[in-house]
Amino acid sequence: xxxxxxxxxxxxxxxxxxxxxxxxxxxxxxxxxxxxxxxxxxxxxxxxxxxxxxxxxxxxxxxxxxxxxxxxxxxxxxxxxxxxxxxxxxxxxxxxxxxxxxxxxxxxxxxxxxxxxxxxxxxxxxxxxxxxxxxxxxxxxxxxxxxxxxxxxxxxxxxxxxxxxxxxxxxxxxxxxxxxxxxxxxxxxxxxxxxxxxxxxxxxxxxxxxxxxxxxxxxxxxxxxxxxxxxxxxxxxxxxxxxxxxxxxxxxxxxxxxxxxxxxxxxxxxxxxxxxxxxxxxxxxxxxxxxxxxxxxxxxxxxxxxxxxxxxxxxxxxxxxxxxxxxxxxxxxxxxxxxxxxxxxxxxxxxxxx
Amino acid sequence: xxxxxxxxxxxxxxxxxxxxxxxxxxxxxxxxxxxxxxxxxxxxxxxxxxxxxxxxxxxxxxxxxxxxxxxxxxxxxxxxxxxxxxxxxxxxxxxxxxxxxxxxxxxxxxxxxxxxxxxxxxxxxxxxxxxxxxxxxxxxxxxxxxxxxxxxxxxxxxxxxxxxxxxxxxxxxxxxxxxxxxxxxxxxxxxxxxxxxxxxxxxxxxxxxxxxxxxxxxxxxxxxxxxxxxxxxxxxxxxxxxxxxxxxxxxxxxxxxxxxxxxxxxxxxxxxxxxxxxxxxxxxxxxxxxxxxxxxxxxxxxxxxxxxxxxxxxxxxxxxxxxxxxxxxxxxxxxxxxxxxxxxxxxxxxxxxxxxxxxxxxxxxxxxxxxxxxxxxxxxxxxxxxxxxxxxxxxxxxxxxxxxxxxxxxxxxxxxxxxxxxxxxxxxxxxxxxxxxxxxxxxxxxxxxxxxxxxxxxxxxxxxxxxxxxxxxxxxxxxxxxxxxxxxxxxxxxxxxxxxxxxxxxxxxxxxxxxxxxxxxxxxxxxxxxxxxxxxxxxxxxxxxxxxxxxxxxxxxxxxxxxxxxxxxxxxxxxxxxxxxxxxxxxxxxxxxxxxxxxxxxxxxxxxxxxxxx
Numbered sequence: 001x002x003x004x005x006x007x008x009x010x011x012x013x014x015x016x017x018x019x020x021x022x023x024x025x026x027x028x029x030x031x032x033x034x035x036x037x038x039x040x041x042x043x044x045x046x047x048x049x050x051x052x053x054x055x056x057x058x059x060x061x062x063x064x065x066x067x068x069x070x071x072x073x074x075x076x077x078x079x080x081x082x083x084x085x086x087x088x089x090x091x092x093x094x095x096x097x098x099x100x101x102x103x104x105x106x107x108x109x110x111x112x113x114x115x116x117x118x119x120x121x122x123x124x125x126x127x128x129x130x131x132x133x134x135x136x137x138x139x140x141x142x143x144x145x146x147x148x149x150x151x152x153x154x155x156x157x158x159x160x161x162x163x164x165x166x167x168x169x170x171x172x173x174x175x176x177x178x179x180x181x182x183x184x185x186x187x188x189x190x191x192x193x194x195x196x197x198x199x200x201x202x203x204x205x206x207x208x209x210x211x212x213x214x215x216x217x218x219x220x221x222x223x224x225x226x227x228x229x230x231x232x233x234x235x236x237x238x239x240x241x242x243x244x245x246x247x248x249x250x251x252x253x254x255x256x257x258x259x260x261x262x263x264x265x266x267x268x269x270x271x272x273x274x275x276x277x278x279x280x281x282x283x284x285x286x287x288x289x290x291x292x293x294x295x296x297x298x299x300x301x302x303x304x305x306x307x308x309x310x311x312x313x314x315x316x317x318x319x320x321x322x323x324x325x326x327x328x329x330x331x332x333x334x335x336x337x338x339x340x341x342x343x344x345x346x347x348x349x350x351x352x353x354x
Numbered sequence: 355x356x357x358x359x360x361x362x363x364x365x366x367x368x369x370x371x372x373x374x375x376x377x378x379x380x381x382x383x384x385x386x387x388x389x390x391x392x393x394x395x396x397x398x399x400x401x402x403x404x405x406x407x408x409x410x411x412x413x414x415x416x417x418x419x420x421x422x423x424x425x426x427x428x429x430x431x432x433x434x435x436x437x438x439x440x441x442x443x444x445x446x447x448x449x450x451x452x453x454x455x456x457x458x459x460x461x462x463x464x465x466x467x468x469x470x471x472x473x474x475x476x477x478x479x480x481x482x483x484x485x486x487x488x489x490x491x492x493x494x495x496x497x498x499x500x501x502x503x504x505x506x507x508x509x510x511x512x513x514x515x516x517x518x519x520x521x522x523x524x525x526x527x528x529x530x531x532x533x534x535x536x537x538x539x540x541x542x543x544x545x546x547x548x549x550x551x552x553x554x555x556x557x558x559x560x561x562x563x564x565x566x567x568x569x570x571x572x573x574x575x576x577x578x579x580x581x582x583x584x585x586x587x588x589x590x591x592x593x594x595x596x597x598x599x600x601x602x603x604x605x606x607x608x609x610x611x612x613x614x615x616x617x618x619x620x621x622x623x624x625x626x627x628x629x630x631x632x633x634x635x636x637x638x639x640x641x642x643x644x645x646x647x648x649x650x651x652x653x654x655x656x657x658x659x660x661x662x663x664x665x666x667x668x669x670x671x672x673x674x675x676x677x678x679x680x681x682x683x684x685x686x687x688x689x690x691x692x693x694x695x696x697x698x699x700x701x702x703x704x705x706x707x708x709x710x711x712x713x714x715x716x717x718x719x720x721x722x723x724x725x726x727x728x729x730x731x732x733x734x735x736x737x738x739x740x741x742x743x744x745x746x747x748x749x750x751x752x753x754x755x756x757x758x759x760x761x762x763x764x765x766x767x768x769x770x771x772x773x774x775x776x777x778x779x780x781x782x783x784x785x786x787x788x789x790x791x792x793x794x795x796x797x798x799x800x801x802x803x804x805x806x807x808x809x810x811x812x813x814x815x816x817x818x819x820x821x822x823x824x825x826x827x828x829x830x831x832x833x834x835x836x837x838x839x840x841x842x843x844x845x846x847x848x849x850x851x852x853x854x855x856x857x858x859x860x861x862x863x864x865x866x867x868x869x870x871x872x873x874x875x876x877x878x879x880x881x882x883x884x885x886x887x888x889x890x891x892x893x894x895x896x897x898x899x900x901x902x903x904x905x906x907x908x909x910x911x912x913x914x915x916x917x918x919x920x921x922x923x924x925x926x927x928x929x930x931x932x933x934x935x936x937x938x939x940x941x942x943x944x945x946x947x948x949x950x951x952x953x954x955x956x957x958x959x960x961x962x963x964x965x966x967x968x
Contacts, residue, residue, distance in 0.1 A: 029808075033824075062810060065648075065803045078813055078825070085803035087647060088815040089640070090666055096637040100644025100652060103593050103628045105804050108648075126640070129633040327624045331592040332649040332802060336768050338626050339590040339651070341616035343763045346588060349612060350760050352528075353574040 022058035022254065030055045032079040042194030042220030042235075043073055043142045047080045049197060050111070053204035054081060057252055064109045065101055069094040069123060072149050073115035073142035073220070081111075092123025095130035098137050099320075105330040106321045109208065110136065116143040120156040120175045131184035133320040134212040138204075141177050141215070142194075144222040145233040152225035159232050159304075164225070177217040178311055179297045182290065188214035189293060189312040191300075193238045194221065198248075199308060202276070205250035206310065211271035212319045219306060238306055245285050245296065245309030246278035271315050278310065287313045373562045374404045374429040376440035380507065381453045383446045385417030390529055390540070391504035392423040396755055397525035398517050399427060400575045403566045407433035407873070408755045409949065414600070414693040420449045431569055433757070434874035435949040440561060441515075443507045444469055445485075454478075460560055464510055481556050483510055483547070492546045494539060502543040509547025514556060515563045519548060574722075574760050578751035578870075581722035582655075582681055583608030584761060585729020587616045587627065590768045592650035595630040595641035597660065600693045601749040602683035605655040606631075635663040639680065643667055646677040647814060649773070649802035651733040655681035658700055659690065661707060668742055669708025670816045672839075675789070675798070677736035677743075677771070680704075684748040686947050695947030696749035698869060701923040704744040705897050711836060715846050716744040716897040719751065720872040722758035724895070730764070731851060737771040739797060739846055748918070750949040751870040772799045776807040787821040788812040789835060796842030843898060850896035853903060861888040863963065864910030866903070866939075868894045868924060870949060871916055877952030882959060889959070894924070899931055907935045912966070914959055920945040 018026045030051045035044050054061070061083035068074035070091035077086040089097045098112045119127045119141045130137065145162070147153040152166050156175045163169050181189045188210045192200045200218065207214035221227050221235045229236035253273030268276040268287065278287065285292055293312035300307040327334065341349075378395075382388035389410075396408040407426045413419035426436050439456045444465035446453075450472075457463060459477040467482035485506045489499050512522055522544055526537040582605050586594065596606035610629045617627040632638035638654040645652035656664065661682050671678045686692035687699045704716050715735055719725045728745050736743040772793075774786060779801070786809070789798050798821075801810040812823040819835065820826040867875045872893060879889050892906045907913050907928075915925040922941030929936040942958050944950060 060806075062806050062808065063804055067644075083808045083811050085801075085811045086813040087644075088813065088817070089643070090670055090816065093636060093640045093667070096632070096640025097644035097647070099630075099637075100593060100595070100641035100646070100650075101648040101803065102644075103630070103641070104645040104648035104650035104652070105802075108804055125633060126637055129637065324628045325625055326628060327619050327622055327626055330804070331626065331628070332804070334592075334626055336590065337765070338619055339592065339617075339768070340588050340765070342620075343765070345616050346584070346761070346763050349584065349615060350574065353576045353580075354760070 021055050027055045030081055032082045035079045037072055038224050040223040043076050045194040046142055046218055046220055047076050049200045049204055050080045053201045057205055057208055066111045067094050067098045068113040069118035071115040071118050073113055074118060077113055092118050093126060095126040099130060099135055102135055102137060102321060105332045107330045111138045113140045116141060116145060116155040116157040117147050120177060128180060128184040131181050131186045131213050134187055134317050136211060136319045136321060137213050138207045139213055139215045141217045142220040143177060143217055144220050144226055145231060146222050146226035148222050148225055162231055176297060176301060181215040182293055182312060186215050187212040187314040187317050190310045191217045191308050193219045193242050193306060193308055195235060195238055199244060202248040202250040206276045209270040209274040212317055232304060232306060242306045242308055245282055245307060248309055249277040251275050251277060268313055276310060371560055371562050373564050374427050374566060376427055376561050377436040378425045378441045379439035380423045380443040381446045381449050382421050384413050384415050384419045384421045387501050388504045391508045394522060394525040394529055395508055396425055397528060397575060398521035399563060400570060401521045402518060403570045404563060405431045405433060405569045409435055410754055412694050420446050429566060432877040434877050434952045437951050437953055444471060462558060464507060488546055488550055492543050498539060502540055505540050505543035506547045509544040510551045513548045513551035514558050515561055517563055570757060573757050575755055576722045576758050577753055577755050578722050578725040578747050579605040579753060580608045581725035582729050583612060585726035586653055587612055589730025589733050590651040591627055591653060593628050593641060593645040593652040595632045595638040595654050597632050597635045597638050599657045599660050601685055601753045602655040602657050604753060605681055605683060635660040639664040639667040642678045643671050643676050653679035653681060657683050657685045658687040661700060661703055665707050669712050671742040672708060672712045672714060674814050674816055675740040677740055679732045679736050679743050681745045683752040684746060692947050696949055697919055697945055698748055698917050699919040700746060704746055705927060713843055714742050714744055715850055716746055718746050718868040718895050720869050720893060722756050723761060726761040734769040735849060738769050739842060740771060740800060748870050772797055774799050774801050776805050779807040779809050788823040789819060790821040791838050795845045796838045797845060847898045847900045852900060853895055854893045857890040858888040861890045862911040864890045864906060864913035865916060866892045866894060866913055867916040871918060874950040874952050874955050875916060878955035881952060881956040904932055907932060907938055912940060913938050914940050914942045916942045916955060918945055918950055919943055
């Protein structure tokens with residue numbers, strides 16, 4: 001019977017014209033290799049959201065690169081966007097590798113994936129400097145408060161007073177990724193929850209259209225080592241305590257904005273086209289107000305609530321590549337004669353040394 | 355003039371005056387502005403056609419600690435460091451005692467008359483310079499007096515030795531990049547000092563400079579770091595990322611300095627190269643690896659502590675096969691060591707940098723022209739071999755001024771290695787494996803991110819992988835991959851710059867050395883030859899070694915491996931790679947922070963041979 005059901009389903013799918021996106025691709029084209037993470041891992045949900053967002057936006061995967069550090073989260077670039085070059089680099093060092101890639105070829109869309117150990121501990125320095133430089137980079141932190149791949153040690157985002165089987169009680173206060181990002185002058189700071197499909201996809205799409213660095217701190221429960229309901233990084237806690245700042249939609253420039261769907265909303269236009277529509281739940285939060293963003297994050301820490309949504313956005317600051325004033329043609333595409341001085345120019349320098 | 359010239363009894367040596375063949379040592383305090391005066395002296399002598407070399411022995415300090423600048427003049431073109439000083443200029447009271455120890459009998463000591471110089475050596479001539487009075491008399495604004503005080507000894511030396519004032523003036527203009535006012539203020543001080551010197555009976559029968567020809571024509575005066583920077587800019591550099599560290603900072607700063615003139619796109623007026631000061635060395639090399647992976651020519655420059663920090667990325671670049679270039683301007687280690695003193699102590703560390711079985715291509719430039727050449731060669735090799743390439747310079751080569759052949763312009767196409775385009779993939783119908791040894795040379799084909807073909811992508815990782823780049827823990831995959839990397843290293847042996855050989859008929863004593871030791875080795879060989887001991891010389895320019903090194907050792911009875919470190923690092927690599935000939939290799943390693951002198955090398959070779967005979 002089950003065999004028959006599958007056959008029927010396959011037949012129905014085959015009969016249906018495949019749904020394609022605006023560049024004529026089916027969603028399956030955006031998948032990667034099968035995941036080797038634990039069943040139910042929040043990271044796999046995030047990978048799926050990346051697939052959906054990229055497909056819906058009609059991203060040309062060959063113009064995307066996906067980079068990561070080391071850890072469970074950093075394995076995930078293998079699991080989505082199979083036509084994109086991927087680089088699973090070193091622990092905590094994804095930002096520097098991404099910086100090099102971005103400067104070499106500024107036309108690429110660069111997605112960096114990291115975890116809380118990768119970003120908030122070993123890589124906190126590179127994280128903050130990448131943010132400070134306002135790199136055109138989507139920086140995703142898959143945050144579960146625990147080291148998964150080394151089997152259950154506390155990370156720097158673990159809650160104070162939290163209990164883990166092998167380590168006991170965590171005595172230290174957590175680092176907050178969004179707070180760190182904001183302090184380092186991030187131009188896009190958002191928090192979401194791996195289980196919140198709609199919000200996460202909207203934020204990913206908005207991040208894809210943001211010109212500078214987009215930091216997405218995504219609470220992503222570890223089903224094996226840190227899914228106690230007492231942890232702020234558990235499914236149970238997330239579902240029970242998530243407070244959305246706004247109902248969030250992203251409208252790419254190739255789609256018309258359906259104004260009538262929203263009441264009491266604000267629209268944030270993004271540099272690369274498209275806009276984020278924020279339907280206000282908390283009418284006081286203006287995502288262009290840095291102080292307000294600090295307050296929301298502090299409130300979330302004080303009350304141990306998972307306040308999600310777009311916390312801060314600034315579309316005005318120049319990106320690092322803009323500041324470098326490089327040729328519009330990516331450096332990797334320049335022909336040899338543009339990558340060396342003219343004979344006269346070198347002779348001019350030689351004359352000063354003679 | 356109230357201050358009299360105090361003179362010790364002059365010992366006139368029997369020998370005729372040394373013309374263009376002696377050493378001047380200027381002792382100053384760091385931060386007193388002596389760089390200008392010393393640089394001007396050096397350049398004036400260079401422009402008079404005299405073979406010269408300037409070595410700056412400076413402290414790790416901004417102000418106050420002692421600094422020495424040694425100018426060697428050698429009409430025969432021997433430009434290694436001289437251990438003894440013929441003319442000592444004392445501008446630093448704290449070092450007078452030790453300065454005096456280095457002065458040869460018959461030498462001259464010129465000192466600031468405010469310093470406590472004891473005049474207690476009877477075999478040297480002392481001249482006191484009334485520096486303060488001369489500065490006052492020059493009528494310069496108060497604020498500038500400290501800056502021009504060092505010009506006093508420039509003027510005294512000029513008059514005493516016969517350095518042409520016109521060349522000093524030209525050198526000042528060059529130093530101040532044509533700013534006549536600044537040059538003029540300094541020249542006024544020089545002229546006042548010349549005038550004062552000529553008005554006093556400062557006899558000097560021993561040392562003269564004279565304009566000469568036959569050596570400096572067509573040559574340039576430059577430091578190795580500037581040369582390396584120009585070579586990289588001419589060699590297709592797209593990204594230089596760095597973190598400040600002595601003695602490599604001036605390489606990155608030279609790239610910054612020359613990039614606008616050399617690498618601004620004339621069509622768009624925009625930059626074709628990015629220079630980034632990173633937050634640390636980890637980030638600097640990370641950016642290089644990211645850019646190299648994406649298809650750009652990228653480098654970083656650092657020194658010993660920096661390569662320690664870059665170790666993990668070095669292993670990644672080796673194993674994931676990403677082109678990258680690190681310039682290591684070596685200084686004294688271990689640890690923080692002596693940051694402002696030269697050494698060749700990173701040969702081992704760079705050759706094997708990284709955990710697990712890791713080996714890298716290492717280049718050893720010996721002069722500025724080679725720094726320039728290797729600026730490009732390093733990128734060619736990194737991309738052709740898809741690996742990390744080190745360029746090992748050192749503080750002596752990198753920061754001191756050397757006479758060099760001018761740098762040759764090349765518009766030969768860059769060698770970008772095996773890169774598949776979208777069209778290539780279409781031809782192959784998408785069938786390719788990132789780590790598949792198609793050609794049998796161990797070098798596989800890669801694609802660049804952004805290649806518009808849906809089979810272009812592959813996954814780069816430092817974890818175990820099979821020929822397609824997929825994660826694999828299969829023992830066969832692991833072994834196969836490492837075997838291929840070994841094949842690739844064999845390919846590298848044939849591609850790196852070969853050694854330079856200088857062999858003499860009938861000689862059976864060999865010398866293997868590298869890098870900036872060259873001047874000392876050449877002079878030592880001449881000294882040895884003058885006493886009847888001829889030697890063969892192989893100057894190694896890269897690791898891994900090729901067949902020519904083996905056959906060189908084969909042709910000699912004894913081979914001295916001369917290097918500026920303590921453990922004999924090159925010696926140990928050679929004995930490992932040529933075990934059958936290991937007993938022929940004699941380590942001659944010295945590490946005291948100073949460039950090797952010819953006297954030391956010649957004496958050690960002679961002593962070792964004599965001891966063996968006994």
